């Protein structure tokens with residue numbers, strides 16, 4: 001939109017700009033004013049080139065009597081385009097700008113939320129979550145002024161040491177553990193590997209696991225084969241769940257460890273960990289659960305679950321990548337896999353990454369494990385079912401499932417092709433580790449989902465910032481792609497063969 005067009009719109013005051021018009025006008029020289037809170041800017045992103053007015057400063061900035069007007073407020077003849085967090089406040093702000101003499105001020109329909117829609121809708125929170133700005137703020141000082149090594153004996157160590165121990169307590173509190181039972185690691189894969197390969201040194205024996213585990217668990221088990229440690233894979237049912245009876249039957253005096261994940265990252269199916277761990281305990285066998293996808297999302301209490309080892313992952317709960325933790329119940333026999341200075345109770349040598357530990361601790365404290373995403377997740381499923389009647393099939397357990405995870409197969413398409421044809425949505429067909437593969441997901445195959453249906457799977461995973469508007473729009477975009485004339489762009493599994 002040219003500057004003249006915007007001027008005409010603003011002067012006539014008849015309508016507000018669409019996000020696309022506003023974007024074009026700012027490229028043509030209109031001034032953009034961003035009126036959001038700092039937190040919103042950090043969460044949703046900056047508007048390049050915009051003049052920022054702190055939301056809380058708005059009144060003072062635009063008060064004609066205060067003398068604290070915008071420094072740029074002399075540029076009266078150019079168009080001013082106002083973007084707020086919500087549509088209504090942006091029209092009020094535009095009116096205030098007009099009141100202080102910027103007669104060409106106008107605003108954008110739908111405010112920042114509409115503007116944001118220019119970005120793909122993020123429905124891949126099981127792959128990774130954005131870093132919560134509060135987590136970032138908490139961590140930053142440990143990369144700058146509090147840079148000391150927490151193990152040093154001088155003054156620079158004091159604050160990093162305090163922060164590390166506070167973070168340990170925060171992570172412990174999230175899962176009902178004691179701080180001394182938390183070992184910080186460089187992520188989930190390392191925590192899983194420590195839990196499993198920490199058995200190193202024993203010869204012979206068996207690990208019992210199941211086929212829908214993350215590769216970090218499956219490969220760690222495989223790596224022990226040359227020590228004569230074999231792996232037993234329990235079958236899973238149509239929902240991806242292990243049966244307690246099968247576990248009971250698999251355990252014997254050779255069993256060293258049971259490792260069964262808390263919830264699956266592709267389907268969200270939650271395993272009956274309490275029952276499974278109770279069986280292992282009766283047999284005196286150590287029980288590990290990979291809680292990468294549940295920590296921070298659903299309530300966890302290690303005593304209630306009865307587990308001995310539990311993996312926590314930062315980047316699935318709004319902390320950065322490269323930080324995780326392993327809960328190690330007091331008295332559990334484990335050997336380190338990384339050797340050195342004996343940090344982390346001797347189980348994980350290496351100078352602790354204090355900033356990332358603080359990030360994980362803060363994320364743990366901010367986590368509100370619960371069902372708040374269930375409504376939006378179910379809305380997404382119902383919308384897809386409504387728009388594509390008879391073609392949508394749920395993968396995973398209907399109720400014992402992560403609040404934000406929806407895995408559905410859609411008849412007659414390949415999930416991968418559909419997602420490629422809908423760039424407005426960022427989602428996946430399976431775990432990030434499987435992305436790009438042209439084979440059915442191993443998780444769905446283990447559940448007995450036929451290859452054709454497994455290839456039609458979409459994993460749509462929601463997070464804290466997901467809105468109802470995004471959910472309705474995502475369902476519409478997917479369905480439109482499948483029902484419109486451009487449908488030919490999406491190959492069916494049969495055609496693709």
Ligand SMILES: Cc1ncc(COP(=O)(O)O)c(C=O)c1O
Pocket residue numbers: 126127186187188189190192214216261263264265290292293313314315322323324
């Ligand atoms: C269930 C599960 N376990 C382990 C991991 C690995 O965690 P990280 O990426 O921190 O190594 C992931 C991450 O994708 C996961 O989903």
